[in-house]
Amino acid sequence: MESLRDRAVIVGIGQTDFSKNSGRSELALAAECVKAAIQDAGLSPRDIDGMTTFTLDSTDEIEVARSLGIGDLTFYSRIPHGGGAAIGIVHQAAMAVATGSAQYVVGYRALNGRSGQRYSQGVSGDIVTSDLIHWGWYMPFGLLTPASWVAMFTQRYMHETECKSTDLAQVSLSTRKHAVNNPNAFFYRRELTLEQHQSSRMIADPLRLYDCCQETDGGCAFVVTTPERARDMAQPGAVIRGIAQASADDQESMTSFYRPNIAVLPEMDLVAKQVYAQSGLGPGDIEAAVIYDAFSSIVLWQLESFGLCEPGEAKEFIKNGALELGGRLPTNTHGGQLSEAYIHGINGVNEGVRLIRGTSCNQPEKNDCVLVTAGVGIPTSGMILGKLA
Amino acid sequence: MHLDSETARRNQAFEVGIREYVGMKEGPPFACPDLVNEPMIRHWCEVMGDSNPAYLDADVARKTVHGGIVAPPTMLQTWDMRGYPMRDPALIQNKQRELHALFDRAGYTGVVATDTEQEFIRYLRPGDQITSETTIESISEEKATGLGIGYFIVTRTVFTDQNGDEVGWLTFRVLKFKPSQPPAAVATDGGAPKAPSRIKSPRGHDNAWWWEGIDAGLLLIQKCRDCGALRHPPGPMCGACQSSRWETTESSGEGTVYSYTVLHHPPIPGYDFPCPVVLIDLQEGTRLVANIAACKPEEIHIGMKVECRIEDAGEGMKLPFFYPAR
Numbered sequence: 001m002e003s004l005r006d007r008a009v010i011v012g013i014g015q016t017d018f019s020k021n022s023g024r025s026e027l028a029l030a031a032e033c034v035k036a037a038i039q040d041a042g043l044s045p046r047d048i049d050g051m052t053t054f055t056l057d058s059t060d061e062i063e064v065a066r067s068l069g070i071g072d073l074t075f076y077s078r079i080p081h082g083g084g085a086a087i088g089i090v091h092q093a094a095m096a097v098a099t100g101s102a103q104y105v106v107g108y109r110a111l112n113g114r115s116g117q118r119y120s121q122g123v124s125g126d127i128v129t130s131d132l133i134h135w136g137w138y139m140p141f142g143l144l145t146p147a148s149w150v151a152m153f154t155q156r157y158m159h160e161t162e163c164k165s166t167d168l169a170q171v172s173l174s175t176r177k178h179a180v181n182n183p184n185a186f187f188y189r190r191e192l193t194l195e196q197h198q199s200s201r202m203i204a205d206p207l208r209l210y211d212c213c214q215e216t217d218g219g220c221a222f223v224v225t226t227p228e229r230a231r232d233m234a235q236p237g238a239v240i241r242g243i244a245q246a247s248a249d250d251q252e253s254m255t256s257f258y259r260p261n262i263a264v265l266p267e268m269d270l271v272a273k274q275v276y277a278q279s280g281l282g283p284g285d286i287e288a289a290v291i292y293d294a295f296s297s298i299v300l301w302q303l304e305s306f307g308l309c310e311p312g313e314a315k316e317f318i319k320n321g322a323l324e325l326g327g328r329l330p331t332n333t334h335g336g337q338l339s340e341a342y343i344h345g346i347n348g349v350n351e352g353v354r355l356i357r358g359t360s361c362n363q364p365e366k367n368d369c370v371l372v373t374a375g376v377g378i379p380t381s382g383m384i385l386g387k388l389a
Numbered sequence: 390m391h392l393d394s395e396t397a398r399r400n401q402a403f404e405v406g407i408r409e410y411v412g413m414k415e416g417p418p419f420a421c422p423d424l425v426n427e428p429m430i431r432h433w434c435e436v437m438g439d440s441n442p443a444y445l446d447a448d449v450a451r452k453t454v455h456g457g458i459v460a461p462p463t464m465l466q467t468w469d470m471r472g473y474p475m476r477d478p479a480l481i482q483n484k485q486r487e488l489h490a491l492f493d494r495a496g497y498t499g500v501v502a503t504d505t506e507q508e509f510i511r512y513l514r515p516g517d518q519i520t521s522e523t524t525i526e527s528i529s530e531e532k533a534t535g536l537g538i539g540y541f542i543v544t545r546t547v548f549t550d551q552n553g554d555e556v557g558w559l560t561f562r563v564l565k566f567k568p569s570q571p572p573a574a575v576a577t578d579g580g581a582p583k584a585p586s587r588i589k590s591p592r593g594h595d596n597a598w599w600w601e602g603i604d605a606g607l608l609l610i611q612k613c614r615d616c617g618a619l620r621h622p623p624g625p626m627c628g629a630c631q632s633s634r635w636e637t638t639e640s641s642g643e644g645t646v647y648s649y650t651v652l653h654h655p656p657i658p659g660y661d662f663p664c665p666v667v668l669i670d671l672q673e674g675t676r677l678v679a680n681i682a683a684c685k686p687e688e689i690h691i692g693m694k695v696e697c698r699i700e701d702a703g704e705g706m707k708l709p710f711f712y713p714a715r
Binding site for chain 1: 529530587588589590591592593595596621622628647648649650651652653654655657660663664666668675676678679680686691702706708
């Protein structure tokens with residue numbers, strides 16, 4: 001069967017500094033991280049002929065191309081639904097190089113997420129199109145922020161699985177342990193205790209402050225090409241063994257409240273099914289993971305979606321440091337979006353590549369097979385990375 | 390925001406003025422008035438409730454890795470504290486005080502300490518002579534905070550011993566801010582300012598009829614005219630049979646809580662916080678987001694029976710509210 005298995009390789013990664021106030025434009029951040037990714041790959045801007053990003057990114061790909069002198073583009077695209085696009089744009093790049101639509105594709109995401117528009121401040125009446133009608137079912141009642149939407153799912157999940165806030169805390173604590181060793185992380189050298197988690201202020205019951213990711217200014221980018229080209233390049237390649245997008249039955253953007261059961265993630269189940277079928281791999285093969293962590297609870301659901309544990313059993317799986325370096329599944333070794341930075345999952349793509357290269361700040365011994373996922377509660381995406389043979 | 394040229398010029402002069410302080414030493418190195426000593430260690434431990442014998446009991450301390458009494462590391466900052474003169478600006482003058490005065494004159498009269506970071510390089514022992522030197526490390530951009538608009542100022546103090554070796558450091562962050570005006574005080578000649586209200590749903594082809602039902606006191610559910618499937622939120626086409634023909638049926642308003650959240654932060658103007666939001670399974674089989682009323686947040690639970698009343702939510706906007714079933 002024709003598939004994307006082993007047809008595309010991530011050969012370069014780049015990022016800006018992460019901060020709470022970058023002091024520069026989102027275009028500047030995008031140009032910097034794209035430049036860094038191209039340099040990391042040992043390429044020059046003129047080699048790039050494809051670009052892809054999020055619909056939410058404020059910077060047009062052609063503006064980034066002009067800034068860097070990239071020149072001609074034969075492929076460009078955008079993926080909607082916020083963090084759900086994180087691996088979706090890798091998927092775009094992979095399809096473009098596998099079909100010959102482009103040779104070297106850059107994916108990027110750059111935002112002033114703290115000093116500019118802050119997602120935590122919620123949606124408002126200013127938005128346009130059919131989106132506005134959609135939010136109209138929630139805005140009058142105060143359900144305006146990502147935390148408020150995810151809290152509704154989390155409450156039901158905790159009701160059905162008897163998962164406790166102290167279980168959610170295990171996710172926050174493990175990512176923080178990793179961030180303590182990562183100089184690029186906001187929480188570098190700043191540890192978190194269970195007591196601090198439990199006494200942090202309630203944001204949207206049952207989500208407390210440390211169940212929520214950060215807001216960050218910064219940008220991340222990566223370069224994708226074919227395995228044939230990748231073999232002669234500057235960095236060891238991270239080959240894409242399986243990659244997929246998915247939107248599932250009765251999907252809404254962040255508010256899929258109307259399904260018979262909302263304590264599961266049908267769209268991520270569908271991503272898992274595809275990437276396992278494509279790669280010929282299974283849950284037992286996954287050695288490390290970068291699991292999208294805009295909120296602590298969503299990590300638990302994804303572990304279940306990818307069959308890393310039985311449905312409803314994630315709270316048991318994550319006990320005893322399973323997500324930490326040395327545990328069953330070292331996860332979010334950069335600190336994740338809870339503790340490194342919130343770059344809409346693209347900092348996670350870059351960490352996935354570092355894990356394969358063996359250059360993570362918290363490098364596990366086994367790194368042949370790394371799972372990387374995208375945002376949850378929205379149409380989403382995921383992939384499995386491996387070492388280029 | 391429109392600024393007249395005079396205001397813009399003054400703001401720019403202030404910005405330039407405060408930035409000149411970044412990187413400056415607060416003053417010359419300060420030799421702490423007392424050597425590290427046991428009485429002060431004992432007093433500090435007593436106040437802090439720390440009974441660690443390594444700090445207090447010479448016999449026990451001698452047998453520890455320290456070989457004698459040491460000072461608690463977190464006591465570092467106390468050695469250079471100046472006592473009561475700290476409260477009197479006339480008695481201590483330095484660059485940090487000068488900088489704060491600049492902020493005061495520009496209206497940033499509030500000050501609050503926000504956080505500190507410290508590193509302790511070695512334990513201090515009785516007899517150590519500590520010297521501190523403080524640098525104004527950074528001033529943030531102007532920030533909007535809950536207390537008001539302001540700037541975060543970070544100072545870094547480095548502590549050295551009698552040999553000139555660094556024994557620890559601390560950074561200290563304060564917010565200098567313009568205290569927020571209560572809303573009434575900013576009222577212009579138009580009278581009292583208008584309180585913000587809940588955000589209304591926009592109305593279009595696919596949803597206006599539902600909100601008009603609410604306006605008329607009816608909780609409606611969309612029903613496919615061909616297959617009879619009920620759907621909410623409503624839309625132009627039936628997902629089950631692709632028919633575009635539909636009608637409405639009135640809900641009994643009876644339901645159960647399927648899930649819920651209580652919103653605490655950020656408080657959004659126009660809504661009462663903490664704000665409970667419920668996801669209701671209506672008896673007819675569709676689900677609906679709304680607020681719950683007459684129920685304390687801690688009393689809300691999944692499976693709770695509720696009933697709908699359509700009520701005025703201010704500014705003539707009607708909304709469905711769910712009450713605990715009688």
